[in-house]
Amino acid sequence: AQSVTQPDIHITVSEGASLELRCNYSYGATPYLFWYVQSPGQGLQLLLKYFSGDTLVQGIKGFEAEFKRSQSSFNLRKPSVHWSDAAEYFCAVGAYSGGGADGLTFGKGTHLIIQP
Amino acid sequence: KAGVTQTPRYLIKTRGQQVTLSCSPISGHRSVSWYQQTPGQGLQFLFEYFSETQRNKGNFPGRFSGRQFSNSRSEMNVSTLELGDSALYLCASSSRGSEETQYFGPGTRLLVL
Numbered sequence: 001a002q003s004v005t006q007p008d009i010h011i012t013v014s015e016g017a018s019l020e021l022r023c024n025y026s027y028g029a030t031p032y033l034f035w036y037v038q039s040p041g042q043g044l045q046l047l048l049k050y051f052s053g054d055t056l057v058q059g060i061k062g063f064e065a066e067f068k069r070s071q072s073s074f075n076l077r078k079p080s081v082h083w084s085d086a087a088e089y090f091c092a093v094g095a096y097s098g099g100g101a102d103g104l105t106f107g108k109g110t111h112l113i114i115q116p
Numbered sequence: 117k118a119g120v121t122q123t124p125r126y127l128i129k130t131r132g133q134q135v136t137l138s139c140s141p142i143s144g145h146r147s148v149s150w151y152q153q154t155p156g157q158g159l160q161f162l163f164e165y166f167s168e169t170q171r172n173k174g175n176f177p178g179r180f181s182g183r184q185f186s187n188s189r190s191e192m193n194v195s196t197l198e199l200g201d202s203a204l205y206l207c208a209s210s211s212r213g214s215e216e217t218q219y220f221g222p223g224t225r226l227l228v229l
Contacts, residue, residue, distance in 0.1 A: 034217070034218075036220070042222060042223075043120075043206055043220040043221050043222040043223050044206065044208075044220040045220070046217060046218075046219065046220075049217055090159065092159075103149055103151075103161030103162075103163075103164055103172060103174060104149075104151075104159075104161060104208075104218060105161070106158055106159035106160075107158075108158045109158065109159075
């Protein structure tokens, strides 16, 4: 079965500083990887996804992520954070069996705090 | 295009009751997935429907059930509610199935007293 680990429960970053959120996955085949963001009381908004091809993917709001197969990682980065980036960030992996999709498996999330 | 809509947004029930939640996917999307989000367990996959058929199911008891209609709208039902069913229930839609990107609705927050 697939799994996702987000090692950092909370991260505090100063506004304007760079950001890296870590994500490690476990999956037997080539994974489909996603980063979602959730603001308080809201649903999940897709930031970016990796299906295949270029291992560096660009997303919305200035985010990017790099797929590293050798490290089973899909870390999210942003060069300069804004106060509006404060939210919960979830990494997810998609698994697909012969009978169809098994649903996304999510990490526990990383709570991002932005210091002024 | 309108996004995924879920109704109601908030719900309060008592133990033993049942509840039905509704999800309208993005127009043209035929796959609807349901997830439960709790502080303790995080986001967990409940089930997925595609063209009115349940294709996959997560590890939840039979009290959790769902269905999908011909217009792709989906409902989720929880019978004999327990306190632990209090959660944010999220619905996601995609065009061909979960191998495509899933777009999430705002969720229904259920409180069981």
